[in-house]
Structures are given as structure tokens and as C-alpha cells.
Amino acid sequence: MSILTRLPPRRAITRALPILRLAVIAAVLAASHARAAGAPRDWELGFRPPATPVMQRLEAFHDYLILPIIFAIATFVLGLLLYVIVRFSARRNPVPSRTTHNTVIEMTWTIVPVLILVIIAIPSFKLMYYMDAAEHPQMTVKVTGHQWYWSYEYPDQGKLSFDSNMVRDASLKPGQERLLTADNPLVVPANTTITVLVTSTDVIHSWFVPEFGVQEYAVPGRVNHAWFRIERPGTYYGQCNQLCGINHAYMPIEIRAVSKQDFQSWLKGAKQKFAEDAPKSGLRLAAVTTASGMSGGTSAAIRH
């Protein structure tokens, strides 16, 4: 018997209060920590805070429909299991019944799951169509996956395109996120509906940004699309989440959502900067394409 059960109830509560208080503070801290913007931290639970209408809907779908159904089913099955263990144990039920069929039960356990699936399917399809294509896109960016970096193109903004490589540990500046910081992040205007076209030049990659609710396969010879509308300016991170070779973990996605004015001034600078780099990156691309046909580890050396 534990100490708490032997104490009078009021004293038990007084004793438990500080522990409870601590638990509540820890839970609140953990929750607020988990919702902080930026990169993921240790011990977080749940989704990253949504930055786009798509992710808001995905989160609501998960939190208010799927999770309650999961909890209800798990609780019901656990209850049934416990009931059967207790009520039909060998001691309480020495002579088991030999009943085989029961029409009512069999109809119920067929129809109820079908109904549950229909209840999930209707909002699920609605959401999938909503995620599929933006209604009035204002801008397009094209994302190309390579072993092992991303390149970004802005077809609406003239010939702007550049490669985005991971910043290695040795070159990280204070405050930069390890394994998530890119040398040339994708810069986009906030509060703008943006279509993303996703493709690849070598193997299948996947452009995954959790806070946007975007996870799109980058398939050679095919262009997939998704869309996002970032409602809070800020820096967002993602990673390739389709195993694509030895440096799969080292091709992060960094996206900076800035105001429309800041985006225009960034564009001017970027066009100049990447126009100078352009011939070089063309060479690099060719080198990587050749390297991908060879054994995995050599291309990074050729690229640099």
C-alpha cells in the first residue's frame, strides 16, 4: 500500500498538490516550447505550429476528428478486453459456451467500421482536393531535387535560379540550425499564394516542409505540384524525406517568408548575385549528373 492511501484524504491532497503544480507547470512549459516557431527541439510533441491554411486544416483534421476516433476505439477495445479477461476467465466460466454465429453482432461489427470510415473519408477527400491546387495562385516556384541539394527557380521573376546547399557544421554561424541551414534559402513573399512545382534530376527525393503541410515527391521526368500561403513571415525548415542516397540527411530546405516589399528588394540583389554565379552552377549541375551514375560518395567531391 502506498503512503498516500493510508493518509487522510485532505492531507493526501495537500501532499500531492506541489507535485501536481509542478506537473502542470512542466506541461504548460512543454506545450509553449513545442509551439515555438523555428526549428524542432528535443521532446516536442505533436505537429509544428501551422504556417499555412493547408497545415491548419490538416492539424484540425488530426486533432478534432482522427484523434477522438482513435481514443474512442482504443478505449472501447481495451474495455471489452478487460471485461472478457475478468468475466470469462477459466475460474468464473469453467464451461465455455459453444455459440458460433450471432447475426446482430456480426452486422454491427461490419456496419459500424464502415460508418466510421465514411465519417473520416468525407472531410479527408475535401481536404485532399483543397491541398491539391491553389485556387488563385499569385506566383510559382520550381523546386528540383538533386543528389544532394535542392535548386530553386522563379519562373515569374525572370531567369532567377540558384542551388541551395546545406551549411556544414564547421561553417555554422551562431544561431544557425545544424543540419537545417541552407547557404541560399528559398525566399518567398508572405501572404501570397504560391504554387510549387517539384521535380528531380536523378533519383526520387521529397520536398517536405512540415509547417506548410507540403510533402511532394520529386520524381525524375515528372512535375508534381503543391501550394502554400505563408501567413506568418519567418524562417521555416524542411528536409528531403525520401531516402535518396548517402547524403539524404544533408539536403535541408530553408525557407524565408518576408514581406512583399522585402521580397522585391531581395529579388534585385539575388538576380545580380546569381547571374554572376550562373555559369559556375551550370558546370556543377553537369558534374553532378555524371556523378550520380557513378558510386554514391564521389559526387560531393566533384561538386566542390
Ligand SMILES: [Cu+2]
Ligand atoms: Cu533527397
